[in-house]
Amino acid sequence: MMKQREGGYLLLLTLIESIVILTVMTGIFQLSFVNYTQARRELIRANALAVAEAGADNAIFNLNQDNSYAGTNTICPLGTSGANPVVLYNDNVKGRATYENCVTAGTIPNEKIVYATGKVYLPASSPT
Numbered sequence: 001m002m003k004q005r006e007g008g009y010l011l012l013l014t015l016i017e018s019i020v021i022l023t024v025m026t027g028i029f030q031l032s033f034v035n036y037t038q039a040r041r042e043l044i045r046a047n048a049l050a051v052a053e054a055g056a057d058n059a060i061f062n063l064n065q066d067n068s069y070a071g072t073n074t075i076c077p078l079g080t081s082g083a084n085p086v087v088l089y090n091d092n093v094k095g096r097a098t099y100e101n102c103v104t105a106g107t108i109p110n111e112k113i114v115y116a117t118g119k120v121y122l123p124a125s126s127p128t
Contacts, residue, residue: 044120047097051088051118055099058086059114063103071102071115078102078115085119096121 055072062069070076072084078100085098101116 044122047094047120048118051097051099051120052116053118054088055086055101055116055118056114058099059101059103059116063112063114069103071100073100073102073115076102076104076115078117088118092123095123 059069059071072086073079074084083100085100088097088099090096097118097120099116099118101114104113104115105111106113
């Protein structure tokens with residue numbers, strides 16, 4: 001009787017398949033994480049834009065009430081000095097959002113230029 005020769009091909013094939021599956025799964029995980037991060041950043045950017053628009057709307061509302069309204073900031077155009085941000089919301093779910101606005105006279109009579117900026121801060125318990 002001849003002794004059968006075992007080559008161990010099944011073990012090698014299983015090892016190669018496992019490496020391929022692990023590589024594919026790692027790529028899928030990394031891609032989904034990058035997409036999540038990009039979507040989160042886009043949501044924050046959209047929230048900041050909405051907060052800045054709320055600041056501009058507030059300035060227009062106040063201008064309609066009082067033509068001499070100068071805004072929430074003492075220096076126009078907006079800068080780091082003279083800041084007096086208005087808190088739009090501050091909670092544990094959405095985080096904190098502030099806006100600032102200022103109004104300057106334009107170059108023609110009755111023209112007003114409104115500057116507004118919005119800032120969004122993530123809640124302290126946020127995962128990213």
